[in-house]
Amino acid sequence: MTSPMYTDQTPADVKNAKAVHLLTENTPNGQKVQIFLEELADVYGTEWTTTLIDCSTNEQKKDWFLRLNPNGRIPVIIDNTQSPPHSVMETSAELLYLLKFDTDHHFSFKGDVDQSELLQWLFFWHGSGAPYQGNLGFFRRAQEQNPFAINRFRKETYRVFNVLELQLSGKYHGQPKDFLAGKGKGQYSVADIGTWAWVKNWPGSGYTDEEMKDFPHLVKWIERIAERPAVQRGIGPKFKLS
Numbered sequence: 309m310t311s312p313m314y315t316d317q318t319p320a321d322v323k324n325a326k327a328v329h330l331l332t333e334n335t336p337n338g339q340k341v342q343i344f345l346e347e348l349a350d351v352y353g354t355e356w357t358t359t360l361i362d363c364s365t366n367e368q369k370k371d372w373f374l375r376l377n378p379n380g381r382i383p384v385i386i387d388n389t390q391s392p393p394h395s396v397m398e399t400s401a402e403l404l405y406l407l408k409f410d411t412d413h414h415f416s417f418k419g420d421v422d423q424s425e426l427l428q429w430l431f432f433w434h435g436s437g438a439p440y441q442g443n444l445g446f447f448r449r450a451q452e453q454n455p456f457a458i459n460r461f462r463k464e465t466y467r468v469f470n471v472l473e474l475q476l477s478g479k480y481h482g483q484p485k486d487f488l489a490g491k492g493k494g495q496y497s498v499a500d501i502g503t504w505a506w507v508k509n510w511p512g513s514g515y516t517d518e519e520m521k522d523f524p525h526l527v528k529w530i531e532r533i534a535e536r537p538a539v540q541r542g543i544g545p546k547f548k549l550s
């Protein structure tokens with residue numbers, strides 16, 4: 309017998325959602341998916357509903373939530389147009405799932421080679437960026453200060469910023485790029501969305517303006533993406549717990 313996806317404890321707005329439903333909190337990981345849904349709304353009119361989770365209360369560790377994501381972390385999307393509803397955990401898997409709405413390839417690529425670049429940069433940040441910047445934040449905020457750990461994650465995040473700078477500067481492929489993946493100057497894609505949501509927080513991660521001068525193309529890329537209305541909405545008040 310299969311265990312039900314929703315229980316008496318599942319909030320009504322989650323249970324009763326009809327289309328894509330997002331469980332999120334306005335953190336870098338949450339923002340990745342928030343931004344992409346806003347982008348899809350601008351281009352395709354995609355509609356979805358949202359439940360804001362307050363992770364400080366450990367709602368994400370409760371049984372009703374673990375049925376949707378046994379990892380007990382936000383964000384999660386549930387596609388209620390599938391029968392039974394289909395839940396997706398892990399931000400990059402969520403962005404890739406939502407690409408099914410991007411039928412005209414505004415945020416992805418038709419060609420295998422360009423799409424392979426998108427996947428490389430999306431995975432690069434997921435596996436080699438977010439864990440370092442996330443741990444840097446964790447150890448910087450921790451009551452018990454551990455200089456060794458802070459130094460390790462600070463250096464690694466800085467190194468990873470430099471990898472992004474190498475890609476955007478075109479140092480090894482001839483031409484500066486506006487976006488991480490795609491031919492020539494590149495095309496804005498979910499690889500940029502997944503990465504930007506974290507990297508834009510460099511001041512909060514403790515880097516100085518002086519240090520960021522080492523990454524001029526990365527800083528311009530942060531500013532370029534920040535100008536997008538969907539990005540501004542995706543990190544804006546509608547996703548903030550009151």
Ligand SMILES: N[C@@H](CCC(=O)N[C@@H](CS)C(=O)NCC(=O)O)C(=O)O
Nearest residue numbers: 335336337363381382383398399400
């Ligand atoms: N690898 C996961 C990370 C998700 C994650 O760490 N989410 C954080 C918020 S940024 C969270 O839920 N923290 C609460 C907790 O760990 O209980 C993903 O990409 O979805």
